Amino acid sequence: MYFHLQRLINPIEQDEPDPAAANALQEGLGGQFGEMRTMMQYLFQSINFRGPEAKPYKDLLQGIGTEEIGHVELIGTTIARLLDGSPRYRGDSDDPVDEPGAGGAVPLNIALSEGNIHHYLVGAQGALPVDAAGNPWSGSYVYNSGNLVLDLLYNLMLESTGRLQKCRIYEMTANKTARSTISYLIVRDQAHENAYAKALETLGVNWRTALPIPKTNADRFPEVKRLLDLGLQSTQYSFDLDDQSEAGRIFQGLSPSGDGTMLDASQQAPEGTPITIAPERREEFSPGADAELTALIAATAEMEMADMEATFGRL
Missing domain, CATH: 1.20.5 (Single alpha-helices involved in coiled-coils or other helix-helix interfaces)
Structure with missing residues (x-):
C-alpha cells in the first residue's frame, strides 16, 4: 500500500512566472529520461521482482521508485508555479475575464508566444505528461527485463542520463523556482546512481570500466553544492512504514561517487515541506x-x- 503525506519532498523557491523554463522542465518530467519514466520503471521492476533471497534488491527498487512519485509531484508543482499567472497582464483580479487589462492586454496572450501553448490551452497553467517538444509520455520507455543485472545496469544509465539532462536545463534558466527544483533532482539522481552502482558491485559487476558515472561538475552550481555539502547524494530513504526494508544491506559503505562520503540508508523519509494550493485562475475558469x-x-x-x-x- 502507498500513503501520501501532504508535504512536498523539497521546498520550491519563489520567483517570477517563466513559461519557457516550465516547458524545459517538461523534459525532466515526461521525457524519455524524466521522473515519470524513473517512477514507472522502478515500481514495475519491484512489482515484477522474482527471487525471495534477493529481497534487498527489491526493497531498494521499491524505495527509490516510491521516492520518484514524490519527484513527479515536485517537478509537476514547479511547472505549475512557473506558469501561474500572466506576467504582462495588468488587469484587476476582479475584472471580468473577457475585458482587456492595461494597454489592451488580454489575460492569456502570453500563451501565443511563450513556451507550450498546451500549458494554457489544455492544462489550465499546469504540468502535462509530455516532454519539452509536447510528445506524450510513453509506457514503452519502461525497461523491465526481469534480469537483475540488466535492470540495474539500465537503471544506472537512466539516472546518469537524467542527471546530465537536468544539468543542461539548469544552464538554460536563472529562474529561482526552476533552479531550486532542478538542483535537488540533480543531487538525488546522483544518490540513485550511487544506489545502483553499489548494487552492481555486490553482484560482482565492474561497472566503472563498462559504464562510468559521467563527470558533470554540477558541484559548481551553488544550489547543488549546498545540497552536496549536506550529504544528500549519499542518503537513501526506505519509505517503509513497517521498517522491513533490507535495502540498507546494499546501500552502505563508501560512496561509488568517489567523494569520500559514506552511504546512509537509515532514514525512512525526508522531512519535506508544507504544500500550498495555488490560487484559482479565473481566466482559465479553473477550478x-x-x-x-x-x-x-x-x-x-x-x-x-x-x-x-x-x-x-x-x-
Missing part, C-alpha cells in the same frame, strides 16, 4: 467552483479527515 460546490468540497474534506483520524489517530 470553476461555484458556492454550492465549494461548500460540498469543504464538507467532503471534513468527512475524509474524520475517517483518517478514526483509522490512524489524530494526525
Whole structure:
C-alpha cells in the first residue's frame, strides 16, 4: 500500500512566472529520461521482482521508485508555479475575464508566444505528461527485463542520463523556482546512481570500466553544492512504514561517487515541506467552483479527515 503525506519532498523557491523554463522542465518530467519514466520503471521492476533471497534488491527498487512519485509531484508543482499567472497582464483580479487589462492586454496572450501553448490551452497553467517538444509520455520507455543485472545496469544509465539532462536545463534558466527544483533532482539522481552502482558491485559487476558515472561538475552550481555539502547524494530513504526494508544491506559503505562520503540508508523519509494550493485562475475558469460546490468540497474534506483520524489517530 502507498500513503501520501501532504508535504512536498523539497521546498520550491519563489520567483517570477517563466513559461519557457516550465516547458524545459517538461523534459525532466515526461521525457524519455524524466521522473515519470524513473517512477514507472522502478515500481514495475519491484512489482515484477522474482527471487525471495534477493529481497534487498527489491526493497531498494521499491524505495527509490516510491521516492520518484514524490519527484513527479515536485517537478509537476514547479511547472505549475512557473506558469501561474500572466506576467504582462495588468488587469484587476476582479475584472471580468473577457475585458482587456492595461494597454489592451488580454489575460492569456502570453500563451501565443511563450513556451507550450498546451500549458494554457489544455492544462489550465499546469504540468502535462509530455516532454519539452509536447510528445506524450510513453509506457514503452519502461525497461523491465526481469534480469537483475540488466535492470540495474539500465537503471544506472537512466539516472546518469537524467542527471546530465537536468544539468543542461539548469544552464538554460536563472529562474529561482526552476533552479531550486532542478538542483535537488540533480543531487538525488546522483544518490540513485550511487544506489545502483553499489548494487552492481555486490553482484560482482565492474561497472566503472563498462559504464562510468559521467563527470558533470554540477558541484559548481551553488544550489547543488549546498545540497552536496549536506550529504544528500549519499542518503537513501526506505519509505517503509513497517521498517522491513533490507535495502540498507546494499546501500552502505563508501560512496561509488568517489567523494569520500559514506552511504546512509537509515532514514525512512525526508522531512519535506508544507504544500500550498495555488490560487484559482479565473481566466482559465479553473477550478470553476461555484458556492454550492465549494461548500460540498469543504464538507467532503471534513468527512475524509474524520475517517483518517478514526483509522490512524489524530494526525
